[in-house]
Amino acid sequence: MITTSYDPAIATLLPQLTHADPAVRRIALIGIADYADEYPELFVEGSRDADAGVRLEAARALEGSADAGAVDALVDLLGDDDARVREAAAVSLAEIQDAAAAPVLLRRLAGAAPDARAGILAGLRKLRHAPALAPALASLDDAAAAVRREAVGVLGYLKDARALPQLARRAAEDPEASIRQAAAGALAYASGDAVPDTVVPALLRALRDPDWQVRQEAAVTLGKLQPPEAVDGLLAALADTAWEVRLQAARVLGLLREARAVPGLVDALGHPVVNLRKEAAGALGVIGNRAALAALTAALDDPDVDVRKTAARYLG
Structure with a gap:
């Protein structure tokens, strides 16, 4: 009452x-x-x-x-x-954004039904509550995909290096594409000398995933980490069947100033999607070698004004 x-x-x-x-x-x-x-x-x-x-x-x-x-x-x-x-x-x-709720959520997580576990983990995500690390890691092996997905979200917010090996495993091996995608994105916080040696290989495997959204997310994360050993995989991604993946690969290879990317970038300049052509032009401009600049000269005649502007900016 x-x-x-x-x-x-x-x-x-x-x-x-x-x-x-x-x-x-x-x-x-x-x-x-x-x-x-x-x-x-x-x-x-x-x-x-x-x-x-x-x-x-x-x-x-x-x-x-x-x-x-x-x-x-x-x-x-x-x-x-x-x-x-x-x-x-x-x-x-x-x-919920107040960490005062975390103890209640953690108490209720143990023994909860699958749907409830997913909802509780979603509630913990934004709290960045350090004691949530262990239960979130354990939840990565849950039989319910919704629970694994929310566990990835919690770990992505916590940004604890101890979670990286298991996130890498999920990015490469989880049976659900949406979870592989989320895990590939969560690996973006990996940095420094303490990065487990499983992270980049997992992202490179994700870059070959059957699902294009997983491949795209892997390319985005590789762009943030910029590991030199990812170049070969990114070069292959320039020929991906999904233009979204090609766009991200072009962006990263430009950031890395990878001269071997020029042929693939030149090919991308002929793609019907404007965004990809614009990104390819920008990457060629950053690389800036003779072959890249020659391709940019041709891009001055592109039917899209933004592509032409990008080419002109690098040609001076």
Whole structure:
């Protein structure tokens, strides 16, 4: 039973929260939604309502709340019978940015059902809570793809070097393409002499992945790390069937000033996608050798103004 003394602005609506008509209860909860941070217990109570519509509004109102009772209520709603309620609870948990919620989330993670585990990990992601490292690493081996995906997200935010070997394994070997893609992106925080020797090989394997989005993400991460040993793989990626992958490979090879990339970049200048032609022109300009500059001269006649401007900028 709710016994707290409340702001007069909402006191008149409180009796409606226990009205026999669920529509009245739902509208009353919507009417006080702006007070969820101040009086979370009202919405915790609403999260236990017999009506799914009321529970849905409670879940929405508690978005981002780090109150212990609110977090527990949202985790409970991850197992709700109504799909809309489950989705709203997951969204609200994912918006938490106060680390005060982390102990509750970690406590609830152990023994939770797969859907709940994914939602709890999503709630932990933005908190960058160091004690989440071990359970997130363990979750990389979860049978549920949604759990593994959210675990990758937690580790990507933590940026702890100890997670790199397992992230590399997921980027190369996870059976789900979306997880391989997420893991390849998460490896971007690898840097320094302590980088495990599995990271670049995993990214190079991801650069040959059957899924073009995984290949693209691997190329983006290689562009951030710029390892010299990735050049051969990036040269091969210049001939990828997906123009998005070719674009990223062109960008990285330009950053590396790799002269061997010139033939592939020249070929990309004839591609129908403007963005790829523009990136190829920029990479040729950065490389700047005789063959590259000759190709840029031809690009001055490109039908797209941005490609022509890029070529002209490097030709002086």
